[in-house]
Structure formats: C-alpha cells, structure tokens
Amino acid sequence: MIYIFKELRRHKWRTIFSVTGYALATVFILLILSVADVNKNDSYGVLQSTGTHFIVYIPTEANLCTSNIANGSVFAEGVKTMMLDHDMVRTIRNVEGVKDAAACLQYKMFDGVFQSEVSIAGIDTSSLATRTNVLAPAHVISGRYFSGRPEELLAEESFAAAHDLSPGDTLKIFGGKMIVAGIVNSGIRPVKADFYAPISLVRTILKDRLLCNAPNFDMNIILVEVADARVQDDVITRIRNMMYKFAVSTYNCYQPANRVMSIIDRSSIGLTGLIFLFLVIFSAKTQLTALMERFREIGILKSLGWSDSSLAIHVFLVSLIQSVAGVTAGVLLAFGLIEFLGHLDNPVFSSYSFRLRFGTIPLIYALSLIGAVAAGLYPAIRIFRTKAGDIIRNHM
Amino acid sequence: MNNYKIECISLNKQYKGRNVLITAVRDVSLKIEKGEFILLKGRSGAGKSTLINLIGGLIAPTSGKVTIDGFIVNQLNNKSLSNLLLNRVGIVFQGFNLLPTYDIYENIEVALAPRGLSKREIKKLAIPYFERFGLSEMMHLLPEELSTGQQQKVAVIRTLIRQPSIILADEPTASIDDITAGEILELMRNLCNEQNVTIILATHGIVPETIADRMIVMENGKVINQ
Numbered sequence: 001m002i003y004i005f006k007e008l009r010r011h012k013w014r015t016i017f018s019v020t021g022y023a024l025a026t027v028f029i030l031l032i033l034s035v036a037d038v039n040k041n042d043s044y045g046v047l048q049s050t051g052t053h054f055i056v057y058i059p060t061e062a063n064l065c066t067s068n069i070a071n072g073s074v075f076a077e078g079v080k081t082m083m084l085d086h087d088m089v090r091t092i093r094n095v096e097g098v099k100d101a102a103a104c105l106q107y108k109m110f111d112g113v114f115q116s117e118v119s120i121a122g123i124d125t126s127s128l129a130t131r132t133n134v135l136a137p138a139h140v141i142s143g144r145y146f147s148g149r150p151e152e153l154l155a156e157e158s159f160a161a162a163h164d165l166s167p168g169d170t171l172k173i174f175g176g177k178m179i180v181a182g183i184v185n186s187g188i189r190p191v192k193a194d195f196y197a198p199i200s201l202v203r204t205i206l207k208d209r210l211l212c213n214a215p216n217f218d219m220n221i222i223l224v225e226v227a228d229a230r231v232q233d234d235v236i237t238r239i240r241n242m243m244y245k246f247a248v249s250t251y252n253c254y255q256p257a258n259r260v261m262s263i264i265d266r267s268s269i270g271l272t273g274l275i276f277l278f279l280v281i282f283s284a285k286t287q288l289t290a291l292m293e294r295f296r297e298i299g300i301l302k303s304l305g306w307s308d309s310s311l312a313i314h315v316f317l318v319s320l321i322q323s324v325a326g327v328t329a330g331v332l333l334a335f336g337l338i339e340f341l342g343h344l345d346n347p348v349f350s351s352y353s354f355r356l357r358f359g360t361i362p363l364i365y366a367l368s369l370i371g372a373v374a375a376g377l378y379p380a381i382r383i384f385r386t387k388a389g390d391i392i393r394n395h396m
Numbered sequence: 397m398n399n400y401k402i403e404c405i406s407l408n409k410q411y412k413g414r415n416v417l418i419t420a421v422r423d424v425s426l427k428i429e430k431g432e433f434i435l436l437k438g439r440s441g442a443g444k445s446t447l448i449n450l451i452g453g454l455i456a457p458t459s460g461k462v463t464i465d466g467f468i469v470n471q472l473n474n475k476s477l478s479n480l481l482l483n484r485v486g487i488v489f490q491g492f493n494l495l496p497t498y499d500i501y502e503n504i505e506v507a508l509a510p511r512g513l514s515k516r517e518i519k520k521l522a523i524p525y526f527e528r529f530g531l532s533e534m535m536h537l538l539p540e541e542l543s544t545g546q547q548q549k550v551a552v553i554r555t556l557i558r559q560p561s562i563i564l565a566d567e568p569t570a571s572i573d574d575i576t577a578g579e580i581l582e583l584m585r586n587l588c589n590e591q592n593v594t595i596i597l598a599t600h601g602i603v604p605e606t607i608a609d610r611m612i613v614m615e616n617g618k619v620i621n622q
Contacts, residue, residue, distance in 0.1 A: 003509065010497035300493045303454055304507045304554075305482025308474045384474060388481075389454030392493060 004317045007294075014290055015322060021286050022326020023333055026364055029275050030334035033357050040268050044261060051257055052226040053132040054250030055104070055190040056092065056239060058082040065107065065206060065214040069175065072109025072210070074220040075119075076191070077249055086218040095238050097231040102127035103219035104134065104191055105202045109210070111173060114163055120153075120174060121193035122202025122219075133223040134191040135184060143167025143182025146198060153178045157185040159194040175209030190249055191221060229257040279367050284375040290322075291315055291379040298383060299391030312380040316373065323372035327365050402428040402451060402562065402594065407460035409446050409617075420446040422617040424460070430561075431592035433585060435608035437599060443617035444598035445490055448564045451596065452487045453477050464562065482510055486560030488568040490598075492551040494539040500550045501526075501535040507554045525553045529576070544571040552580055556587075563587070565597045581607050 008015045057076040064082055065074045073080045086103060093101040108119035123130045125146050130136075135154070137145040144167070146152050155165050160183045165171075169180040173195075184196065197205075199219070206212040224239070226232045236248050298311055338356050382391070409421040421443045428434055438444050449455045451462050453469040462469040464480065472480065481487075494503050504522045505515075513521075526532045529549045539547050548571045555563060563584065569577035585607055587593040597603070605611055613621040 003506065006498075006502070297495050297497075300495060301506065302478075303452075303481060303487060303489075303493065304510070305478050305480075306506075306510050307478040310510065387453070387455050389449040389452075392454075392489075 004314055004321065007314070007318055008321065011290075011294065014293065018286050018290050018322045019326040019329060021282070022323055022368060023330035025279055025282050026327050026330020026368070027334045027337060029279055029364060030331070030356060030360070031337065032275060033272065033360055034338060034355055036268060036271055037357055038355060040264055043264055051251050051255075052099075052229050052232055053129065053190065054224050054226075054232075054236065054248055055133055056222040056224060056246050056248055057220060058084070058243070058245045059247050065212045065220075067109075067206075067210045067212040070109040070210045070212075072107055072212075074105065074107050074206075074214070076106060076221045076247075081220040082245075083215050083217070084219050084222060085216060089219070089222055091242070092222055092224060092239060095235060095242075097227055097235040097238070098224060099227040100128040100225040102129040102133075102223045103199055104130070104221040104223050105199050105206070105217070105219045106191060106193060106221055107202065107206060108193075109174070113172065118159075118173065118195065119193040120195040120197055120202055120205070121191050122197055122199035123191075123223075124199055127223070129223040129225040132225050134189055135186045135196050139184045139186040140182045141185050143180065145182060147181065149179075149181075151176065151178050151201070152181040152197065154182050154184045154196040155180050156192070156194050156196075157183050174205045176205065188251075190251070191223065229255075230261055232258070276363070276367050279364065280371040280374065282371065284371040286322075286375070288375040288378060291319065291375065295379065295382070296392055298379070299386075299388050302383065302388035302391065308384045311383050312376075315379050315383070316376040319372040319376045320369060323368040324365070327368045331361055331364070401430055401463075401465060402426075402596075403463045404447075404451065405461050405463070407447070407450060407462060408458045409443075409450055409455065410458045419617050421450060421457075424614075424617075424619050426612060426619060426622055428594060428596065430594055431588060432594055432610060433588045433608045434594075434596045435599065435603060435605060435611040436596055436614065437611055438614035440600050442600070442614040444600070444614055445566050446617075447614065448487065448566045448596065448598050452485050452564050453480060454487070478510075482558075484560055485562045485564060486555035486558050488551050488555045488563070488565040490566040490570070492539070492547045494547060494550055494554075496539055499536045499538055500531065500542065503539065503550060504554055504557060507558060511558075521557055522553075525557055529553060545573060545576065548572050549576065549580075556583070559591075560593070562594045563596070565595065567599055567601070568597065569599070569603065570601060 055076065058081055059076070059079045060082045061080065063073040063080055065072070074083065075081055089101050089103050092098060102124040105122035106119065108117050110116070111118040121134060123134050140154070141157060146154070153171070159165070165180055165183070167180055167182050171178045171180065186192070203217045206214065207217045224235070226235050232250070236250065240246055240248060298315070301311060302308070335356055404424050404426050407421055407424040408419070411418045411420055424447060436444050436447065446455070450457050451469070453462070453472065456470050461471070464484070469477070469480070494500070495506065498506065501522065505518050508518050508521065526535055531546060531549060534542060534546065539550065542550070548568065552568055555565070565584070569580055572580065581603065584595050584597065588595055597608070610622070612619055
C-alpha cells in the first residue's frame with residue numbers, strides 16, 4: 001500500500017491531472033444533471049396537471065328530477081342524468097391515481113324572466129376538482145368570488161353580457177331571490193353553466209324551492225382530478241370498471257401532455273445514460289493512459305520478482321484511489337459551484353435554479369469506479385500475459 | 397543445499413521486425429554448472445542480451461527450453477517465475493532499468509520489498525553496499541541526477557543485495573570506470589568462489605578472460621565457442 005501512495009506522489013503531475021480530470025468530469029456531469037433535472041421538474045409541473053380532470057355521470061333518457069313548479073332537469077353535457085349518491089365521491093376519491101373528487105349538481109330549467117333555458121351548477125367551492133373542472137376564484141373577472149353569504153350566485157360572462165347582468169344585481173330566479181356576487185369566465189370546462197352557486201344552495205333550490213321529485217339531491221356529476229396525466233387512462237378505466245353505465249367526459253389534452261412527458265422521460269434517461277457512459281469511458285481512458293505510461297516500470301518491477309497479482313492489485317488500487325479522490329473533489333466543487341451560481345445575480349444563471357442531485361452521487365462513484373476497474377483490466381491482463389522482458393522492451 | 401545448473405536446449409528466439417523476422421538467438425545449447433563464472437562474449441547484436449533474458453525467463457523462447465535446476469523456466473507459471481526472479485535469479489540490465497521517479501535508495505528498496513523485509517532490515521542490508529560503491533551521499537537522488545556509471549552501480553547493487561544464486565549480468569561494467577569495474581568483477585568472482593553463485597556476465601568489451609571459469613562466444617545469435 002505504501003508504494004501505491006508513493007507512486008501517486010512520485011508521479012505528482014500525472015496524479016493531479018488524472019484527479020483533476022475526474023473532478024471536472026464530475027462537476028460537469030452534476031451541473032448538467034442539475035439543469036436537466038430542474039428543466040424536467042419545471043416541465044412536469046406544467047404537464048402533469050395538464051388536462052388531468054374529467055367528469056363522471058350516468059346519462060339517462062328519463063327526467064329524474066321533476067317538478068310541478070319548474071320544467072327542468074338535472075343534466076350534464078346536454079343530456080339528462082341520474083342522481084348519484086354522496087358515497088360515490090368517497091369511493092372515487094379512493095381510486096388509485098385520483099387526486100381529488102367532488103360533487104356537482106347541475107340543473108337547468110326554463111325561466112320566464114330571461115325567456116330562455118337557464119342552467120345552474122352547484123359546486124363544492126373548496127375542492128381542487130371543482131377548480132379544474134368548473135370554476136376557480138381566479139376566473140372572476142368582475143365582482144367577487146363566493147364570500148359565504150346566502151343566496152350568492154356567480155354569472156357566466158357570456159350569459160351576463162347577453163342579459164346585461166352586473167355584480168350586485170338581485171335576480172328572482174330558481175324560486176327565490178339571488179344576488180350576483182360576480183361575473184366569471186371559466187373558459188372551456190367540462191361543466192359549464194349560466195350560473196354557479198355553492199352545492200348546498202342548489203340542493204335547497206331543487207328540494208325546497210322547486211320541490212323537485214328526485215331519489216336524492218346529493219349530486220348528478222362527480223368531478224375528478226387525477227394525480228398525473230400519465231395515469232389518467234388507467235384511472236378512467238378503473239372508474240368505468242366500477243360501473244359500466246358511467247359516462248366519462250374528458251378533454252384529451254392530457255394525452256399530448258402524457259406523450260410530451262414520455263418524451264422528456266426518454267430524453268432524460270437517454271441524456272443521463274450518455275453522461276454516465278461518458279464518465280465510464282472518460283475514467284477508463286484517463287486511467288488507461290496513465291497506466292500505459294508507467295507500464296515499463298511495471299515491467300521492471302516484474303523482472304525484480306514482484307508477483308503478477310500484487311502488480312495487478314497495485315494497478316487497480318492506483319486507478320481506484322485516483323477516481324475516488326477525483327469524484328470526491330468534483331462533488332465538493334460542484335456543490336460549491338451550485339451554491340455560488342445560486343447566489344449569483346447574473347441573468348444567464350439566475351434563470352436556472354441549480355440543485356445538486358444527491359441521489360446521483362453514489363451512482364457517479366460507482367460508475368467512475370467501474371471505469372477505473374475497466375481501465376485497470378487491460379493492463380492487469382497484460383501483466384499476467386506478457387513477460388517482463390517484453391513489457392520493458394515494448395515500452396522504452 | 398542449492399545445486400543450480402542452467403541448461404539451454406536448442407534455444408531459438410525470433411522477433412518480429414517491421415517486415416522481417418529477426419532471429420536473435422539460434423539453436424543455442426549449453427550447460428552451466430553451479431558456481432561457474434561464465435563470460436559471455438560477442439559483438440553488439442550477437443544475441444547476448446536476448447540469451448540473458450531467455451535464461452532469466454524475462455522473455456519466452458520461440459522454441460527450445462531453458463532449465464534451472466531441472467525446472468523448465470519457460471514453462472513455469474507466473475507465480476513460480478516471480479519466485480525464481482525474487483529469490484534465485486538476479487539480473488543486471490544493460491540499460492539499468494532503474495525506476496526514474498524513485499530515488500536510488502527506493503530503487504533498492506522496491507527490489508527487496510516483495511520479500512517482506514522491514515524498512516530497518518532493508519536499510520541494514522543496503523547501507524554497506526552504498527558505502528562500498530561510494531554512493532552513500534547520493535542515496536536520495538533520482539537516477540537522472542546520477543552519472544551513467546553511478547546508475548550502473550545502482551543497478552549492480554540492486555542485484556547483489558538480493559544475494560541471488562544466479563547472477564545474469566548484461567554489460568555490468570560498460571559504463572563504469574576501470575577501477576570500479578575491477579571492483580565489481582572482483583566482487584562477483586568472490587561471490588562465485590565463496591558463495592558458489594553462478595554468474596553469466598555478458599560483455600562486448602574488455603573484460604579479462606581470466607576472471608571467468610569459462611568463456612562462451614556468440615555471433616549472429618549462435619554460440620560459436622564454449
């Protein structure tokens with residue numbers, strides 16, 4: 001062992017170059033992986049939640065929410081629906097891959113004041129699935145979101161414009177007096193209505209004001225939010241398998257998102273693989289060059305009676321020590337550099353949030369050691385297979 | 397009790413040149429008894445160094461065999477060959493083959509290290525040799541900082557200090573002054589006489605034939621006189 005460290009010390013510059021090479025390669029790899037990781041995470045942040053929502057309902061021909069006062073029905077996407085029990089939300093929430101599920105009660109009826117069909121969607125205002133499928137506070141364009149006061153409605157912008165509605169207007173509608181708290185534009189959503197109200201209010205409207213006759217007044221639509229676009233197909237299949245009558249309506253933008261994420265995944269794996277391959281090749285090349293340079297000395301030692309196995313161990317250890325030292329220096333350097341770049345007020349670097357991927361460090365060590373061992377293999381084989389005199393003669 | 401005998405039987409060695417096959421040793425057969433001092437003479441390129449390397453097992457013959465004490469050197473496995481070189485055969489190389497990044501004391505140290513000697517034991521063995529060859533003050537210089545003659549002395553020390561039973565010396569006095577050369581030859585002669593060491597000393601220069609028990613002359617790879 002003493003000769004190994006002596007060897008490294010004696011060939012000071014070669015050792016320094018070798019260790020520096022490893023260190024730079026490690027820094028380079030960690031920085032690249034850091035940037036790739038941040039990019040991937042940022043992209044995923046957007047793509048994972050792209051189109052990851054859908055609605056579930058059971059279409060039917062019959063009107064299951066009849067009333068003598070109003071000529072209306074519960075509906076979804078233009079068709080009449082069955083009423084669903086509130087346990088169904090809990091069941092769907094427990095389906096693997098579902099992030100959130102919420103109840104929605106959507107009803108439409110002919111209104112004499114507006115002289116047209118008017119729809120209202122009762123929503124769970126605190127639910128994530130509601131925000132993605134129906135409406136979010138951010139969609140308020142004038143007035144305010146629900147404040148918890150009774151009889152509050154939000155009017156869809158197009159309906160409000162058609163009927164000249166403004167925040168604060170009082171309407172006599174759905175069997176009672178309602179106040180327009182705000183105007184919203186929720187964009188294209190699976191659940192669209194002319195008015196939105198808390199689901200408890202819509203239940204009261206149907207049950208107590210319009211005196212509808214229905215099996216229950218829990219909901220007619222379940223709003224679902226999926227954890228990741230990549231599992232959305234599986235979630236839909238699982239829910240369909242729960243009840244064959246379920247209609248699932250989703251915007252298919254999760255599919256391109258899914259594909260883009262798959263592309264990113266593949267690119268990321270490919271890039272990481274290439275980088276690690278580079279590390280193995282680089283470490284093998286670095287060590288092989290260093291070892292071949294001192295092969296004549298190995299021949300001399302062999303002629304002095306050093307056993308082949310002790311010389312091979314010597315070769316491997318020199319190689320391994322340099323790779324471990326280089327990677328360690330590289331990790332420390334990368335850590336320092338990432339910290340430095342993170343605090344640098346520079347437009348080039350400030351757009352990246354560098355993060356050290358600690359999980360890759362053991363892999364970098366392992367691969368550099370593989371490279372070092374791979375580099376030592378050829379000289380070791382030559383030590384065993386070549387006579388001392390031939391080594392000395394061929395490496396003058 | 398050592399009873400070494402070196403025997404070369406129909407020994408041939410060919411090297412591949414760029415476009416030709418070079419025969420360095422051709423059909424050499426000879427026998428050397430234990431404790432014999434052989435002077436191997438011949439011009440440059442006669443095949444002396446190749447023969448020395450073949451006997452020491454440093455290169456493999458193209459055909460034929462070398463035996464030391466009945467063991468076929470060119471058929472020994474790596475471990476046995478290492479043992480032979482470590483414990484029985486010492487080689488003084490024509491080009492010295494010193495380790496350039498080790499100082500001359502360390503060059504001696506690495507030759508003894510595989511025997512498992514302690515640092516103190518190595519020092520005890522080495523110092524008298526350095527004193528005898530006038531290198532005491534230079535022990536911590538690198539080989540390149542020494543003259544050619546001094547380097548050759550280090551190469552000789554490296555072989556002698558291991559007290560081998562067989563010394564294969566390839567031009568060991570070529571670069572040394574006459575007085576030191578005389579001392580080395582006398583030392584070798586004494587080793588031969590007192591410790592029954594077998595010595596083959598290859599030279600193309602002027603070495604008194606009287607120092608040896610026998611002279612073998614080579615020319616164009618062949619032994620022409622023994």
